[in-house]
Amino acid sequence: MIKLKIPLHQVSARLPLILLVTAMLSVCVFQNDQNGFEPGHHGFMSSGGMAFAINLSPAHHFLMFPAMAKRLDGSLAYDAYNRFPISTFALIRLAILPFSHDRSMQISVARMEMIVFFLASICLAYRAMQRLSGSAWVALAASLLSFSSYYCLYYNDMIFNEIPALFGMLLVFHGMVVYAQEGRFLQLLIKSGVALSLGWQPYAMLLPFTVGGCVKVLWSTRSLWSVVRSRYF
Numbered sequence: 001m002i003k004l005k006i007p008l009h010q011v012s013a014r015l016p017l018i019l020l021v022t023a024m025l026s027v028c029v030f031q032n033d034q035n036g037f038e039p040g041h042h043g044f045m046s047s048g049g050m051a052f053a054i055n056l057s058p059a060h061h062f063l064m065f066p067a068m069a070k071r072l073d074g075s076l077a078y079d080a081y082n083r084f085p086i087s088t089f090a091l092i093r094l095a096i097l098p099f100s101h102d103r104s105m106q107i108s109v110a111r112m113e114m115i116v117f118f119l120a121s122i123c124l125a126y127r128a129m130q131r132l133s134g135s136a137w138v139a140l141a142a143s144l145l146s147f148s149s150y151y152c153l154y155y156n157d158m159i160f161n162e163i164p165a166l167f168g169m170l171l172v173f174h175g176m177v178v179y180a181q182e183g184r185f186l187q188l189l190i191k192s193g194v195a196l197s198l199g200w201q202p203y204a205m206l207l208p209f210t211v212g213g214c215v216k217v218l219w220s221t222r223s224l225w226s227v228v229r230s231r232y233f
Contacts, residue, residue, distance in 0.1 A: 016136035020126055023144055024119050031115055031157050037107075042158050049160035050110060052081060053092035064089060087197040088164040111157040117167040118156040122147050124170035128177045161199050168195030172202045176209055 037043035051066040064086060065078040095113045096106040122143055129139035146152075156163060175191035178184050195202040 013136070016140040020122070020140055020143065023148075024122060027119065027153075027156065028115060031111070042155060045162075046107075046111075046159040048081075049089065049092065049158070050107065052089045053096065053110065053159075054106075056086060056089050056093050062086060062090075084161045084165075084199050085197055088161050088199065091164070092159065107159070110159045114157045114159060114163045117163045118147075118152075121163075121167045121170045124167070124174045128170070128174040131177050131181060165199030165201040168198040168202045169205060171195045172205050176205070 037047045048066050052064040055065055055068075056062055060078070063078060064081045066081065067079045069077045069079075071077055092110050092113060095109050099105040099109060125146060126139045126143040129142045130136055133139060133142075171191045172188075172195045175184075175188040179188040192202065192206060
């Protein structure tokens with residue numbers, strides 16, 4: 001029998017990550033397993049999101065709508081929805097396409113897709129906080145405290161724009177941290193583009209970050225001008 005000996009310090013270093021993965025797996029195990037739409041806001045929004053995804057097709061010119069009606073003259077009237085980009089609902093559409101004849105399976109797959117976005121958000125929060133704090137334990141505590149609230153655990157499988165938009169906000173946050181530490185502007189630009197394709201919510205982070213950057217540049221320019229003026233004028 002081969003015995004694998006792992007040094008204690010390596011186990012201690014990896015323990016926060018092991019605990020994080022365990023917590024993430026528990027989200028998958030204890031997620032809502034109902035195939036239908038439960039009463040309340042969760043079910044209402046999920047049914048709307050599924051309708052947008054199912055109706056999103058070339059036949060309707062990729063228009064998002066939950067319902068349509070036929071007028072007296074035979075033309076169609078769409079109850080159009082244009083508050084968010086189509087990317088999230090297009091991803092849901094792609095995921096449920098293989099199960100077009102099983103509505104219950106479509107709902108389950110769409111919920112699993114939202115859970116994947118939720119878990120990816122936790123990973124991004126953990127990595128960003130680990131960079132900021134320099135401690136895996138601080139990153140673990142911040143991530144678990146942030147994502148274990150009632151609202152996160154209740155809405156994490158809601159079939160709509162919110163969870164992908166949450167992922168987008170954490171993607172932008174991680175990009176900001178990397179940019180602040182390493183100056184990787186292209187990475188921040190790409191992450192911002194991906195995030196905004198999932199929802200407009202990341203603008204709430206990008207706007208103050210951009211304004212702050214502009215103020216910093218203007219202040220440095222002012223300081224440079226003061227030095228030049230004092231020396232040469």
